[in-house]
Structure formats: C-alpha cells, structure tokens
Amino acid sequence: xxxxxxxxxxxxxxxxxxxxxxxxxxxxxxxxxxxxxxxxxxxxxxxxxxxxxxxxxxxxxxxxxxxxxxxxxxxxxxxxxxxxxxxxxxxxxxxxxxxxxxxxxxxxxxxxxxxxxxxxxxxxxxxxxxxxxxxxxxxxxxxxxxxxxxxxxxxxxxxxxxxxxxxxxxxxxxxxxxxxxxxxxxxxxxxxxxxxxxxxxxxxxxxxxxxxxxxxxxxxxxxxxxxxxxxxxxxxxxxxxxxxxxxxxxxxxxxxxxxxxxxxxxxxxxxxxxxxxxxxxxxxxxxxxxxxxxxxxxxxxxxxxxxxxxxxxxxxxx
Amino acid sequence: xxxxxxxxxxxxxxxxxxxxxxxxxxxxxxxxxxxxxxxxxxxxxxxxxxxxxxxxxxxxxxxxxxxxxxxxxxxxxxxxxxxxxxxxxxxxxxxxxxxxxxxxxxxxxxxxxxxxxxxxxxxxxxxxxxxxxxxxxxxxxxxxxxxxxxxxxxxxxxxxxxxxxxxxxxxxxxxxxxxxxxxxxxxxxxxxxxxxxxxxxxxxxxxxxxxxxxxxxxxxxxxxxxxxxxxxxxxxxxxxxxxxxxxxxxxxxxxxxxxxxxxxxxxxxxxxxxx
Amino acid sequence: xxxxxxxxxxxxxxxxxxxxxxxxxxxxxxxxxxxxxxxxxxxxxxxxxxxxxxxxxxxxxxxxxxxxxxxxxxxxxxxxxxxxxxxxxxxxxxxxxxxxxxxxxxxxxxxxxxxxxxxxxxxxxxxxxxxxxxxxxxxxxxxxxxxxxxxxxxxxxxxxxxxxxxxxxxxxxxxxxxxxxxxxxxxxxxxxxxxxxxxxxxxxxxxxxxxxxxxxxxxxxxxxxxxxxxxxxxxxxxxxxxxxxxxxxxxxxxxxxxxxxxxxxxxxxxxxxxxxxx
Numbered sequence: 001x002x003x004x005x006x007x008x009x010x011x012x013x014x015x016x017x018x019x020x021x022x023x024x025x026x027x028x029x030x031x032x033x034x035x036x037x038x039x040x041x042x043x044x045x046x047x048x049x050x051x052x053x054x055x056x057x058x059x060x061x062x063x064x065x066x067x068x069x070x071x072x073x074x075x076x077x078x079x080x081x082x083x084x085x086x087x088x089x090x091x092x093x094x095x096x097x098x099x100x101x102x103x104x105x106x107x108x109x110x111x112x113x114x115x116x117x118x119x120x121x122x123x124x125x126x127x128x129x130x131x132x133x134x135x136x137x138x139x140x141x142x143x144x145x146x147x148x149x150x151x152x153x154x155x156x157x158x159x160x161x162x163x164x165x166x167x168x169x170x171x172x173x174x175x176x177x178x179x180x181x182x183x184x185x186x187x188x189x190x191x192x193x194x195x196x197x198x199x200x201x202x203x204x205x206x207x208x209x210x211x212x213x214x215x216x217x218x219x220x221x222x223x224x225x226x227x228x229x230x231x232x233x234x235x236x237x238x239x240x241x242x243x244x245x246x247x248x249x250x251x252x253x254x255x256x257x258x259x260x261x262x263x264x265x266x267x268x269x270x271x272x273x274x275x276x277x278x279x280x281x282x283x284x285x286x287x288x289x290x291x292x293x294x295x296x297x298x299x300x301x302x303x304x305x306x307x308x309x310x311x312x313x314x315x316x317x318x
Numbered sequence: 319x320x321x322x323x324x325x326x327x328x329x330x331x332x333x334x335x336x337x338x339x340x341x342x343x344x345x346x347x348x349x350x351x352x353x354x355x356x357x358x359x360x361x362x363x364x365x366x367x368x369x370x371x372x373x374x375x376x377x378x379x380x381x382x383x384x385x386x387x388x389x390x391x392x393x394x395x396x397x398x399x400x401x402x403x404x405x406x407x408x409x410x411x412x413x414x415x416x417x418x419x420x421x422x423x424x425x426x427x428x429x430x431x432x433x434x435x436x437x438x439x440x441x442x443x444x445x446x447x448x449x450x451x452x453x454x455x456x457x458x459x460x461x462x463x464x465x466x467x468x469x470x471x472x473x474x475x476x477x478x479x480x481x482x483x484x485x486x487x488x489x490x491x492x493x494x495x496x497x498x499x500x501x502x503x504x505x506x507x508x509x510x511x512x513x514x515x516x517x518x519x520x521x522x523x524x525x526x527x528x529x530x531x532x533x534x535x536x537x538x539x540x541x542x543x544x545x546x547x548x549x550x551x552x553x554x555x556x557x558x559x560x561x562x563x564x565x566x567x568x569x570x571x572x573x574x575x576x577x578x579x580x581x582x583x584x585x586x587x588x589x590x591x592x593x
Numbered sequence: 594x595x596x597x598x599x600x601x602x603x604x605x606x607x608x609x610x611x612x613x614x615x616x617x618x619x620x621x622x623x624x625x626x627x628x629x630x631x632x633x634x635x636x637x638x639x640x641x642x643x644x645x646x647x648x649x650x651x652x653x654x655x656x657x658x659x660x661x662x663x664x665x666x667x668x669x670x671x672x673x674x675x676x677x678x679x680x681x682x683x684x685x686x687x688x689x690x691x692x693x694x695x696x697x698x699x700x701x702x703x704x705x706x707x708x709x710x711x712x713x714x715x716x717x718x719x720x721x722x723x724x725x726x727x728x729x730x731x732x733x734x735x736x737x738x739x740x741x742x743x744x745x746x747x748x749x750x751x752x753x754x755x756x757x758x759x760x761x762x763x764x765x766x767x768x769x770x771x772x773x774x775x776x777x778x779x780x781x782x783x784x785x786x787x788x789x790x791x792x793x794x795x796x797x798x799x800x801x802x803x804x805x806x807x808x809x810x811x812x813x814x815x816x817x818x819x820x821x822x823x824x825x826x827x828x829x830x831x832x833x834x835x836x837x838x839x840x841x842x843x844x845x846x847x848x849x850x851x852x853x854x855x856x857x858x859x860x861x862x863x864x865x866x867x868x869x870x871x
Contacts, residue, residue: 018709026725137606137857141850143801145808146842149824153831153838211371219386219437220358229385233376252714256805260828270717271809274724286721293714309376309421 001312004305012298019290020072024065027283037277038081068283077284082276087284090269095288097167097265098254100177101184102292106247108189109196113243117200118235122227124205132197140194144253148187148260155183165262184261192250196243203242204235237308244300248293255289266292341445359386363438365448365467369430373422379433380406380418386440405436409466428459432466439470446470446478452487464491485528489513497521500546500556506574507581517583520557555584563587603861610854617848620667628661632818641834651836653827659836662818663844669819670848673734673812674799678792680738685745686788690780692746693753694772704750711743715798716805723811733812737802741795748791752784790863794856800848820845 028034034057035048043051052058056067071078077087120132156164162179170177207213208231216230254267262268266288273282305311339346341361346354363386366372374382383405384398393401399418406414409432422430431451438446448467452460464487471478480491488495488509495512497505497520505518516522520541527539543560552558554569561568567586574582575589620627629649636656644651650659688707692700710718722736756762756779765775806812807821815822820841827837 015709015712019712022709022713023721026721029725137853138850141797141846141853143804143842143845143849145805146824146845149828149831149838149842152828153835157832157835211366211368212374215364215366215372215382215434215437216374216385218358218364220355220360220389221385222355225389230374230377234374237376248712249715252716252718252720253805255716255720256809259809270720274720274811277724279724282721282724286717289717290713294712297712307376309378310423313421313424 001306004311005302008298008302008305012294015294016291017069019294020069020287021065023283023287023290024068025061027279028061028064034081034277034279037279072284072287078280080278080281082278082281087280090281091266091284091288094264094266094269094285095292096169097263098258098267098289098292100170101181101188101254101258101263101265102251102296104181104185105188105192105251106296108185109193109247110243112190112193113196113200114236114239117197117239118204118227118232120197120201121204121208121235122223124208129201132201136194136197136201138194139190140198142191144187144191144250145256145260147191148183148257151183151187152260165260167263180261180263184257184263187257187260188251188253191253192247195246195250196239199242199246200235200239203239204231206238207231207235210234233307237304240300240304240307244297244304248297251293251296252289356390359443360390360441361443362445362447363440363443365431365434365438365446365451367450368454369427369434370422370454372434373430375422378419378421379425382422383418383433383437383440386437390441401440402436405440406433408439409433409436411436426459427455428462431455431459431463435463435466435470439474439476442474442476444475444477446476447481448478449481450483451480452482452484467491485524497524500551501548502556502584503574504557504585505577505581505583507577507583511578511581515577515581517577517581517588518557518585519561519563519587521583555586603858606854607858610851610856610858613847613851614855617667617851618671620664621671624665624668628658628664630658630661632657632662632665633816634658641830641837643834644836650840651834653823653834653837654830659823659840662823663820663840666813666818666820666823666841666844667848669730669807669813669817670800670803673730673737673803674796674852676734677737677799677803678741678795680735681741681745681795682788682792684738684742685747686749686784688742689746689749689751690753690776690784693750693757694776694780700750703746707743707746710739711747715740716802719802719806720809720811723806728811728814730813730817733803733806736806737799740802741799744795745788745791748787749784752787753780756780756783786863790856790859793852793859797849797852797856800845800852804845820848 034055035051036043039047039051049058056064059067068078075088075092077091079086080090116132116135120129123129152164155162162183166180168176168180213226213230216226221230254265255270256267257263258265258267259271266285269281269285270289272278273285341357346357349357373379380399380402381395384393384395384400384402387393387398387401388395403414403418406418411417411429411432417425417429422433425433435451446467451467452463455463467478467480468491470476478491480487482488482491492509495505495507495509496503497512497518499520505512505516505521507517512521513525516525523539523541527541529538541560546552546556546559554571555561555564556571558564558568565586570586572584572586572589574584575586577583577588634657636652639648639652639656640654642648642652642656648658648660650663653659653662688703692703718740719733719736722739723732726732726735762775762779765779770778803812804819804821804824807819808825810822810825813819813822815826823841824838824845827834827841831838
C-alpha cells in the first residue's frame with residue numbers, strides 16, 4: 001500500500017509543475033501588460049521601463065518563471081502591485097476558508113449523489129429511477145451562483161434564519177462558522193451533486209449487471225445485502241475516480257461563491273487579482289485553487305485505489 | 319438461461335410462460351421472493367461458466383465462500399470463515415487458511431473455479447447447477463475440475479445439473495441426458511442409451527460431428543445451417559430446417575416419443591418406425 | 594415498462610428541450626420585435642416596479658423593463674455560446690484528429706497538454722485567460738472556446754482512432770490516397786457526428802460560463818444586458834425587488850436545461866448503446 005501512495009505522490013509533482021507553468025505563461029504572455037495594469041494606461045514609457053526593471057519583468061520569461069517558482073517553493077509569492085503586501089501570508093490566512101468550503105461542498109454533493117444514484121440504479125427504468133433522473137437533470141441546469149442568490153433571498157432576506165454573508169473562524173465560533181458556510185457549501189454541493197449522481201447511477205447499473213452479483217443472488221442474498229456488501233464498494237471505486245475529476249472541474253465555482261457570500265478565501269483573492277490586474281496575487285491564488293483541486297483529486301483517487309484490492313494486493317503466485 | 323431460470327434469477331424482462339420448475343416435488347414458480355432466497359444457496363447452488371467474473375473482486379475469497387453460512391445459518395463471520403477454510407480444503411485448494419484471506423485476482427483460473435465449487439457446496443445443497451463450468455479453463459485444469467465434481471457427487475450425494483456443449487464431458491460425467499436445441503428438449507435418456515442409439519437426427523448429427531480416436535476422420539463433420547433465431551423459430555419441429563430426414567409431418571411439433579425403455583426423442587420418424 | 598414507453602418519454606424530454614432552446618434562440622433573433630421596450634431606456638421614476646400590466650416582469654434599479662432586457666440578453670448568450678462552441682469544436686477537432694492520425698510523440702505531447710488544460714477548474718481557467726486577454730465579450734468567447742478544446746479533442750481523437758482501425762482506411766492507403774484526401778474524405782465525415790452531438794451539451798455549459806463571467810463583471814459590460822450581469826446588479830436590490838434575483842436566473846435555467854435535454858436526446862439518438870445504459 002505504501003508503494004501505491006508513493007507512486008501517486010511522485011506523479012503529483014510534475015502535474016503541479018506543469019499547471020504552474022501554464023498559469024505563469026498565460027498571465028505573462030502579453031508583454032508590458034503587467035506594468036500597464038499596475039501603473040495605469042497613461043504611464044510613460046520610462047515609468048514602465050523602470051517598473052519592469054524593478055519587478056524583474058525585463059528578464060527572459062523562463063528566468064522569471066524559475067525565479068517565481070523557486071521563491072514560491074519557499075512560500076514567497078512576491079508582493080501585491082496594489083497594496084504592496086506579501087502574497088504568501090495572505091494565502092496562508094485564506095486557505096483554511098476555501099478548504100472548509102470545499103470539504104463541506106464535496107460532502108454535501110456525495111451525501112446527495114451516492115444514495116440517490118444507488119436508488120435510481122436499483123430501480124433502473126422504473127418510477128423511482130425516472131423521478132431521480134428528472135431531479136438530476138433539473139439540478140444540473142441550475143447555476144450555482146443563482147442557487148446562492150435564491151438561498152440568500154429566502155433564508156437570509158425573507159425567513160432571516162441565516163446570515164447573508166461574512167466569515168467567522170471555526171476555532172473562534174463553530175456555530176457561527178457553520179451558519180455562515182452552510183449556504184455557500186449548499187450552492188456548490190447541490191449543483192455538483194447532479195453530475196455525480198449521474199455517474200454513480202451509471203456505475204452502479206454497470207456493477208449490478210455483472211456476474212458476481214448473480215453469484216451473490218444465487219447464494220440467496222437479499223437485495224439490500226447484495227447492494228451493500230457486493231455492489232456498493234465496486235461502484236464506489238470507479239465512481240470516486242471519475243467523480244473527483246468532474247467535481248474538480250466544477251470547483252472553479254468557489255471563485256463566484258466566495259465573492260457572493262463575502263468569504264475571505266483564496267477564490268475571492270483570484271477575483272481581487274483579476275479586477276485589480278494584480279498579477280502576483282492572481283497567479284498565486286489561481287495556482288493555489290488549482291493545487292487544492294488536484295490534491296483533492298489525488299486524495300480521492302488514492303482512497304479509490306485503497307478500496308480496490310486489485311491495486312493494493314499484487315498478484316502473488318500464479 | 320436454463321440455469322438462471324432454475325434459480326429464479328431471470329432478468330426482469332423475461333417471464334416463464336409454460337412449464338414448471340420443481341425441486342423434490344415443490345414447484346419453485348409459486349414461491350415468494352423470500353422463499354426463493356431460502357432455496358438459493360441451501361437447496362440449489364450454482365457453479366458458473368466464468369469463475370473470474372463470478373467472484374467479487376473486492377471481497378476476500380474466504381468471505382465469499384463462507385457467506386452462505388452467514389446468510390442461511392445465522393453464523394458469525396468468524397465461524398463462517400472457519401467453515402469456508404474447511405470447504406476450500408474439501409475442494410483440494412492448497413494452503414486453504416492462507417488462501418481464504420486472499421482476493422480472487424491472486425488466484426489462477428483453476429483455483430477460482432475450485433473456490434466457486436467450495437462456495438456452491440458450502441451448505442451441501444442436494445442440487446448443483448453447473449453451467450459449462452470448464453469452458454473458460456485450460457484443458458488440464460478442466461480435467462481436474464471434472465474429477466472434483468465427480469468426487470463431490472459421490473461423497474456428498476449431490477445431484478448435478480450439468481450444462482455443456484462437450485459430448486466427451488457428457489459421456490464422462492452424466493447418468494441421464496437431455497439434448498436441448500433452440501430451447502426445446504429433443505431427446506432424453508440414460509447416457510449409455512443415447513450414445514449407443516441416438517433417436518433424434520440432431521443427436522445423431524452431433525455424435526457424428528465429434529471426432530474420436532477410433533474413427534479418425536480426415537475432415538470434421540458439421541451440421542449445415544445455423545441455430546434459428548429465438549424471435550423467428552420455425553413452425554413445428556425446431557430442427558426442421560437443418561434436418562436431412564424432414565418430411566411433411568415435421569411442420570407439426572412432435573411430442574417425446576419412445577425410442578426404447580427410458581429413452582425418448584421428439585421426432586416423427588420414431589412414430590413411423592414403431593407405429 | 595416496455596421499450597416503446599421509454600422512447601416516448603425520451604422524445605417528450607427532447608420536445609421540452611426543443612421548446613426551451615427554440616424560445617431562447619427566437620428571443621435572440623427577434624429580440625427587437627418581441628421586446629415591448631428598449632432594453633436601455635432609463636426611467637428613474639419607474640424604478641424597481643413590481644410586475645404589472647405595463648411591465649410584465651417589473652423594472653430594474655434604473656427603471657428599465659426587465660422582460661425586454663431578459664429577451665435581449667438571450668442574444669448575448671446565444672452569440673457567445675455559438676462562437677465559443679465553434680472555437681472549441683474546430684480547435685478540438687484539429688488537435689484530436691492530428692494526434693490520432695500521426696500518433697507517436699505528436700499524439701503524446703498534444704494529448705498530455707490537453708489533459709493538463711482539463712485538470713484546471715473550468716471557470717478558474719476562463720478567469721485567468723480573461724486576465725491575459727483583457728475583459729471584453731469577444732475575449733470571453735475566446736476564453737470559453739479554449740476551455741472546450743480539451744473535451745472535443747479527446748472525442749475527436751477517439752473517433753479518429755476508431756475510423757483508422759477500419760479496413761477501408763488501409764485500403765485507401767494501399768491505393769495511394771494522400772493523407773489529406775484520407776483525412777477529408779474518410780475521417781472527417783465519421784468524426785463529425787459525435788462532435789456535433791457533444792456540441793449541444795457544450796452549448797449548455799457555454800451559456801453557464803458566459804453568465805458566470807458576466808456575473809463577475811468579466812463578460813458583457815453594462816449597459817449591455819446579459820443574464821449574468823443582470824443577476825449581479827439585481828442582487829443589490831433584492832430586499833426591495835426580489836424579481837431582480839429570480840427572473841435572470843430562470844432565463845439561464847431555461848437556456849441550460851434546454852440545451853442539456855437536447856444534447857441528451859441527440860446522444861441517445863446517435864448512440865444506441867448508451868440508450869441501454871442510461
């Protein structure tokens with residue numbers, strides 16, 4: 001099992017490096033744009049040249065990248081063009097907010113998707129399946145930021161049971177923390193659950209038609225035993241692998257959700273970075289969100305692998 | 319399909335329209351789902367065609383072999399595992415206590431089929447349904463599994479419903495034979511009588527198509543034509559389109575007619591011979 | 594539950610999808626004719642009016658007619674989605690077919706890069722691309738289009754490989770057909786169907802992404818109406834005028850759901866194997 005974990009970790013490093021390169025090139029591809037963004041469009045040529053020299057932007061791109069990467073590995077992501085504060089500590093402060101939101105959203109998505117997907121698969125092509133499929137189709141068409149808006153309208157403005165936005169750390173006030181995070185997590189989680197539900201259903205239908213399910217039924221196992229003991233784990237293995245990737249793809253939604261609910265997370269920083277054209281901030285925060293998603297992917301993938309004895313126990317003797 | 323219907327595990331789209339399935343005099347068709355579940359594993363068990371896909375990849379072999387004790391005998395898992403190890407020893411799996419803790423993918427095909435057999439005989443059911451149990455295995459392993467099944471039949475006094483395409487296996491394994499074609503029994507009788515005096519043209523053709531050492535043939539014989547599609551069955555005898563002896567009467571389906579004592583076949587020719 | 598009942602249900606969903614999509618596309622084309630008012634006319638005296646006979650869906654914070662703005666916003670959605678999906682389709686097809694046709698290191702490099710792009714969260718990648726390209730509707734189309742390239746390229750590659758395995762391609766090579774002729778005459782026609790089916794699903798996602806970017810202020814710029822920016826500016830007035838938070842959302846929902854249903858239906862129609870599994 002340790003070898004499995006080591007292999008996955010080793011594969012993770014080049015992926016992170018490659019994503020950082022793509023982000024760096026994308027942001028820096030237009031020459032001079034950073035200086036114009038920092039100094040305004042009326043900046044004189046001399047001012048731009050001076051700024052670029054100060055910031056090291058007049059060096060070749062690969063030198064800049066290696067410099068940024070090297071410092072980044074030590075936690076130094078430069079200083080903001082806007083407020084001249086160090087970006088690294090800002091990220092460290094904001095990361096827990098985003099991680100908590102992501103975890104809650106992922107849990108909500110799975111709590112909805114796994115049982116409903118299993119129910120639909122078990123009643124394949126019967127009424128329960130059709131109703132659940134329609135629900136999934138409808139949920140899949142709701143934009144997360146609209147769901148957020150409607151939740152605020154109902155729960156914060158009309159019924160007034162939850163605050164509309166803001167943040168309190170869990171360690172200081174756990175109850176307030178949860179009351180502030182429940183709506184953002186629901187907005188992200190419910191919308192993602194639609195896709196996960198479809199995947200879960202398809203995987204379980206596949207598993208339920210396999211020979212070993214017939215074996216279990218031939219032994220006289222009741223349907224709930226067949227599902228629980230024989231089908232669920234097999235379905236979960238593929239579901240987690242596919243589901244994590246798809247959830248990651250949707251996870252960019254944090255940027256909008258954190259903005260709507262005034263959550264001081266990394267996603268909000270991405271938005272601050274682009275609106276202010278603050279490239280060090282944008283680059284570092286976008287990379288952080290990407291790394292969070294990729295790390296979560298890897299973690300889920302690892303869980304799926306550990307659930308699968310074919311990956312853990314190598315074939316011993318022929 | 320035959321095997322699945324015996325266990326009441328036909329897909330939801332299929333229904334049994336005529337006939338009956340009886341086990342020791344009880345009809346299985348009238349039973350509730352719960353009653354059927356009590357039969358499965360206790361009174362009938364199955365040995366599958368492809369042991370690799372019939373074993374659950376994420377459960378230890380011991381758990382799968384021992385599960386019938388938990389399902390039907392309310393045994394604890396600990397006790398069930400002990401029973402599983404005993405059964406694995408019964409089917410001559412080497413190192414059964416170690417092997418019980420391993421997963422199916424760590425087994426060879428022959429070991430997988432031995433495990434499936436151990437699972438099937440766990441509660442000593444009076445009937446085993448073996449659905450082409452050796453098709454997916456190497457020839458040498460086939461022989462081992464057949465020997466094992468014979469041993470089980472003799473030691474545990476188990477009846478085996480053995481479904482196969484292989485006439486050599488039939489000759490070796492069976493007492494009583496049903497020759498089936500396109501979903502119909504065309505001939506039935508003791509194995510000696512059917513091989514000695516096949517009554518149906520289909521059985522005769524089958525036997526001719528089997529190469530033997532005594533009658534070394536230059537060319538393999540085959541039956542011309544192909545099996546009719548289940549949605550477009552011929553009127554009358556199912557074999558009519560491929561039969562070299564067909565005549566007018568074959569448009570009507572014949573009943574099982576006597577060939578000799580305890581040996582019948584579904585062919586009008588028998589009527590002309592005897593009648 | 595027989596197979597005919599299933600297909601009847603399927604076709605009913607397809608019909609609902611078609612009606613929704615038709616609604617959105619007709620609004621986009623005939624916005625000037627259908628909309629009762631101009632989407633830009635400000636009337637401060639009439640601001641934040643609830644739905645009435647004069648203004649069926651009420652008015653916004655500048656007194657503009659919400660129904661007219663919602664109808665006109667369909668235009669932006671359809672325009673952005675069409676361009677973005679076309680960019681993704683053409684780009685993805687080029688990359689996917691090239692990768693599959695030449696194989697080897699070209700295939701490896703191209704598809705690794707596609708995988709890399711796919712590993713970014715979609716909206717995040719769009720936002721970073723907007724940073725590089727600059728904020729405008731045209732750039733939003735480009736950014737969304739680039740996001741679609743990996744998905745389309747994967748599909749095009751798989752379809753091309755499938756075609757290449759067929760015997761007649763070998764035959765075409767043997768009779769001395771040029772690479773270009775094989776690509777245009779044999780491969781392209783076979784690859785285009787799955788790509789077009791996928792395009793319908795991509796349309797739904799493009800509508801969603803455009804709304805997201807406009808919501809964040811990175812897409813359509815005010816006073817140009819877009820469902821995304823209407824929702825964003827309406828949020829501030831929701832305690833007085835809740836319809837501002839609801840109407841643009843329903844419009845988005847109808848657009849996304851319509852294209853999704855149509856995409857699902859088409860996928861079923863062209864891939865009978867999926868009809869079984871779904």
